Structures are given as C-alpha cells and as structure tokens.
Amino acid sequence: MKNPTLGLLIAACVFLADRLSKYWIVDLFDLPSRGTYAILPFFNLSMVWNRGISFGLFPAGSETGRYVLIALTSLIAIGLLIWLFRGANRLVAVALGLIIAGAFGNLWDRFEYGAVADFLHFYAFGHSFYVFNVADMGISVGVGFLILDAYLDWRRERKVKAGEAATEN
Numbered sequence: 001m002k003n004p005t006l007g008l009l010i011a012a013c014v015f016l017a018d019r020l021s022k023y024w025i026v027d028l029f030d031l032p033s034r035g036t037y038a039i040l041p042f043f044n045l046s047m048v049w050n051r052g053i054s055f056g057l058f059p060a061g062s063e064t065g066r067y068v069l070i071a072l073t074s075l076i077a078i079g080l081l082i083w084l085f086r087g088a089n090r091l092v093a094v095a096l097g098l099i100i101a102g103a104f105g106n107l108w109d110r111f112e113y114g115a116v117a118d119f120l121h122f123y124a125f126g127h128s129f130y131v132f133n134v135a136d137m138g139i140s141v142g143v144g145f146l147i148l149d150a151y152l153d154w155r156r157e158r159k160v161k162a163g164e165a166a167t168e169n
Helices: 002-027 063-085 089-110 134-168
Strands: 036-040 043-050 116-124 126-130
Touching: 002 063, 002 089, 002 116, 002 134, 043 126, 063 089, 089 116, 089 134, 116 134, 126 134
Parallel strands: none
Antiparallel strands: 036 043, 043 116, 116 126
C-alpha cells in the first residue's frame, strides 16, 4: 500500500470513529443534558463544548471567531494533505492521517454544533486532565509520531556522520 493511501485510510477510520463516538455521546446518550456521567473512579463522561482550539486556548466567543477557526483549521488540513501526497514516509503518513482525521473531526463539530464536543475526562490523585475526544487523540498521537520520526531521522543522521568520521581517520 502506498503511503498516501495508508494515511488516507487511517484518516477515514479515525474520522469515522470520532463521528460515531460523538453521535453516540451527543445524540443517543444525550450527554449534554446529563453534564457528567461517572464510569470509573478515574474516568467520567463530561460534556464540554470547546469554542477555542486545543485545550480551550483562544476561545472564539462570536460567530466571526468560529468562522476564523473553521478557516484556519481548513487551511491546516489542506496543508497536511499536501504534505501527505508529497512523499511522506510510512510513519509520517500514519501521523498525518491521524492529525488530518482529528482536524476534520473537530471541523465537522464547529459546523454542526458551533463548538467542538469534548467528553472524555480522566482524573487522578486530585488532578483533573483536559476533557477531550477521539479527534483530539488522533491529533495528539499523530504529533507524537511526527516527533518520533524527527528523532529517528536525527539518530540516522548521527550514525551516518559518525560513520563518515570513522572512514576519514
């Protein structure tokens, strides 16, 4: 399978998982009317409408702000698609597929709900972590894979330079 195809397949699967989870949480389970639903001693379903970007930063309190975030997210997603088709290696293709799925999943929410539906809430030892969704997980794991790819490239370059230095001596 070619790398762009792999990235698009991953994007489609994660996007579908995100849409299905939000449909279940928002429409069928109706978490917005429940607010919070305890599942485990360290995990709740907690409805949060994120009007900003990641972690609620730069909240868009107006319709204009919402459309600015939609435009910005769309441009980023298009840029990631271009990167994917310009010859990303396998790990980068997987990473980009995950990030693209997350971008489109949250973009869909901004159109459908006016904000991003976040509902997965973990907490432990008196600390509450951010409330997030499947799209956010895709973005986070995808960024982690991009960091891993950069580290692996750095290590390969270091080995090549070490080999060149050894042959010069």
